[in-house]
Amino acid sequence: MDSQKKLLIALIVACSSLGASVLFSVCWWSFHSKRKRRAQRDGAQSSDSEEAAMGLSVPSLLDRFSSLKMVNRNVSILVMDLKMLEKATNGFKESNILGQGAFGCVYKGMLDDDMHIAVKKLDCGSQDASKVYEIEVGFLSKMQHQNIISLLGYCIHGEARFIVYELMQNGSLETQLYGSSNGSALTWHKRMKIALDTARGLEYLHKHCKPPVIHRDLKSANILLDADFNAKLADFGLAVTEVTRKKNRVKLSGTLGYVAPEYVLDGNLTDKSDVYAFGVVLLELLLGRRPLEKLAPTQCQSVVAWAMPQLTDRSRLPDIVDPVIKDTMDVKHLYQAAAVAVLCLQPEPIYRPLITDVLHSLIPLVPVELGGTLKTERSAPY
Incomplete structure (x- = not known):
């Protein structure tokens, strides 16, 4: 009986030890499996975050696009054929040129379905041009806002790069102010509407993009107007993220x-740099003058420096306003x-307002029917 008891006890101990070992092995395997899956998930999120911060590179775009890229539920970007773009722009005819930049021209065009487009053609033989192309496609492929130009598609052919946008029928603010019409199509209320739209676009970049984006090249030439003068x-191409x-x-x-x-002086770039540029654009809308005016072949005058003392002088201000809207x-x-312009143009960035504050200051100056809160009497001018 003693031998049987001892044998039974030995069997119980052995089974308990075996069960504990199996249980420990299962728990260890489960723990490490979960840890591995979590590491993979975090790595993927980190990769997505870096991609979002830096913008999609062209190879990444090519890998992910077949003929249509769905950026999200509402945005799709078409990979377009060069022959389609040549046909739409009449072979990139000179008469179709809408404007010219540092790396190429923008052409107006029409697709077979009567859709009007604008095509930017860049010669990416240089590293700078290629980088600008990658940055712009990367940013615009992730942006969707009523005051940001819509990217419709892109095309790569050899060293040439093409970016296709929605066509803005009234061209750029620069063309409207300084072209043949000399700003005659821009009433006071339209100008305030354009300023408000521009502020809304900047607020989207500074506050709602993740990570925040600094445009870095805001100017009247880069503010485009549609058929209803929405900006x-x-x-x-020069935009950067805070990261x-x-x-x-x-x-x-x-x-x-x-x-x-x-x-310029210290290389200190912040969102307040965009606010300063906005102040210059607002000055253009008020005065109808370019930021730099030539006094002589080798001498220029800064309109900011010229205007600042007069902007705060109520007796002199009405005399320097654009004659078209005077x-x-x-x-x-x-x-x-x-x-608002004076605050945006302060030399020290700490004294400039955030673009959200600028936005709230402009809303009461824009009529309700144009997106502001101002109630106007249409019957008679002031």
């Missing part, structure tokens, strides 16, 4: 006359718009 921001800006010292880029002083607005609204 949209374009040309994102990129913090990691690397960003090379000085932009357009003379619009670049903030701290960026005496067509409530003078109180003129003072308010000038005050």
